[in-house]
Amino acid sequence: xxxxxxxxxxxxxxxxxxxxxxxxxxxxxxxxxxxxxxxxxxxxxxxxxxxxxxxxxxxxxxxxxxxxxxxxxxxxxxxxxxxxxxxxxxxxxxxxxxxxxxxxxxxxxxxxxxxxxxxxxxxxxxxxxxxxxxxxxxxxxxxxxxxxxxxxxxxxxxxxxxxxxxxxxxxxxxxxxxxxxxxxxxxxxxxxxxxxxxxxxxxxxxxxxxxxxxxxxxxxxxxxxxxxxxxxxxxxxxxxxxxxxxxxxxxxxx
Numbered sequence: 001x002x003x004x005x006x007x008x009x010x011x012x013x014x015x016x017x018x019x020x021x022x023x024x025x026x027x028x029x030x031x032x033x034x035x036x037x038x039x040x041x042x043x044x045x046x047x048x049x050x051x052x053x054x055x056x057x058x059x060x061x062x063x064x065x066x067x068x069x070x071x072x073x074x075x076x077x078x079x080x081x082x083x084x085x086x087x088x089x090x091x092x093x094x095x096x097x098x099x100x101x102x103x104x105x106x107x108x109x110x111x112x113x114x115x116x117x118x119x120x121x122x123x124x125x126x127x128x129x130x131x132x133x134x135x136x137x138x139x140x141x142x143x144x145x146x147x148x149x150x151x152x153x154x155x156x157x158x159x160x161x162x163x164x165x166x167x168x169x170x171x172x173x174x175x176x177x178x179x180x181x182x183x184x185x186x187x188x189x190x191x192x193x194x195x196x197x198x199x200x201x202x203x204x205x206x207x208x209x210x211x212x213x214x215x216x217x218x219x220x221x222x223x224x225x226x227x228x229x230x231x232x233x234x235x236x237x238x239x240x241x242x243x244x245x246x247x248x249x250x251x252x253x254x
Contacts, residue, residue: 001029001030001252001253001254002027002028002029002030002250002251002252002253003028003029003030003031003032003104003144003146003222003250003251003252003253004021004025004028004030004031004032004146004248004249004250005031005032005033005034005106005146005147005148005220005221005222005248005249005250006021006025006031006032006033006034006220006241006244006246006247006248006249007033007034007035007108007147007148007203007220007244007245007246008021008033008034008035008036008243008244008246009035009037009244009245009246010035010036010037010038010244011033011036011037011038011043011047011069012037012038012042012043012047013037013243013244014243014244015047017242017243019241019242019243020047020050021033021071021248022050022052022053022071024241024243025241025248028073028250029072029073029074030070030071030072030073030074030097030104031070031071031072032068032069032070032095032104032105032106032146032147033068033069033070033071033106034067034068034106034107034108034147034148035066035067035068035108035148036057036059036067036068036069037064037065037066037067038057038059038064038067039057039059039060039063039067040057040059042063050071052073053071053072053073054071054072054073054074054075054076055069055070055071055072056069056070056071056072056076056079056081056095056097057069057095058081058082058092058093058094058095059092060090060091060092061090061091061092062091065091065092066091066092066093066108067092067108068092068093068094068095068106068107068108068147069095069106070095070097070104070106072097074099076097076098076099077098077099077100078097078098079095079096079097079098080095080096080098081094081095081096082094082095083128083129083132084128084132085128087121087124088125088128091110092108093107093108093109093110093125094106094107094108094129094132096136098141101140101141101142102141102142102143102144102228102253103136103141103142103143103144104143104144104146105133105143105144105145105146105147106146106147107129107145107146107147107148107149108147108148109122109125109126109129109147109148109149109150109151110122110125110150111150111168111169112150112168112169112171112174113168114167114168116168116171116173119171119173119174122150122174123173123174123177126177126181130181130184133145133186133225137225142224142225142227142228143224143225143228144222144223144224144225144228144251144253145186145221145222145223145224146221146222146249146251147220147221148203148219148220148246149178149219149220149221150168150169150174150219151169151170151174151175151177151178151219152164152169152170152175152217152218152219153175153178153179153182153188153191154175154191156196156197156198157191157201157217157218157219158170158201158216158217158218159199159201159214159215159216159217160215169217169219170217181223182223185225185226186223186224186225186226187223187224187226187229187232188221188223189222189223189224189229189232189235189251190218190221190222190235190236190237190249190251191218193234193235199214200218200237201214201216201217201218201237201239202216202217202218202219202220202237202239202246202247202249203216203217203218203219203220203245203246203247204216204217204245205245206245211239211245214239218237220246220247220248220249221249222235222249222250222251224251228253231253231254232251232252232253232254233252233253233254234250234251234252235249235250235251235252236249236250237249238250
């Protein structure tokens with residue numbers, strides 16, 4: 001079961017580039033999308049419901065903002081939009097699909113913004129998401145949390161850690177939450193398999209040819225709950241896939 005996550009920075013934008021996720025990630029079984037920036041009624045039918053796939057969308061109340069989706073070859077047993085807190089759910093940040101006891105989640109973490117303007121909101125989101133995952137696990141499920149975490153956890157996860165010490169995505173409180181989250185037993189499967197790999201990034205600013213020079217950040221992740229670790233067969237970053245300022249990340253499960 002191959003699962004992808006991709007912040008597409010606008011589903012209609014990648015459609016115009018003829019880089020539809022279900023085409024370029026055609027070997028995927030479940031595709032988690034973030035920042036689709038669309039409400040489903042705004043999409044052409046072929047985009048909203050691609051042939052051969054089951055599609056589910058959770059959109060922000062504000063048009064053209066945030067929003068997530070799950071595109072799946074397999075019909076889920078259950079789909080849940082939101083995490084039960086309107087301050088986050090109105091921004092369309094979390095969508096879950098359950099396949100038996102496996103829950104695949106597409107999540108778009110808030111950006112803490114310049115000078116940490118939205119840091120309290122982000123940390124509150126992280127705390128609520130942590131509880132939400134615990135709720136699934138209390139039901140006997142294991143979770144694969146795919147998404148744009150908007151956090152570079154360690155200096156190895158970005159090209160210029162010293163220059164970004166006070167910037168959104170690498171703030172001490174954000175990194176501390178990530179340490180806490182992994183301390184609860186969740187696994188950053190790509191980093192665990194590649195502990196010393198430098199230059200493995202998933203997002204690049206549009207300025208200064210950053211992507212060509214690979215001056216980036218690893219902020220798009222797949223993490224698994226403890227009971228799922230034994231089913232992980234691999235995780236890859238796919239920088240060769242263009243169309244967004246982010247690239248896809250895959251996690252393969254037995």
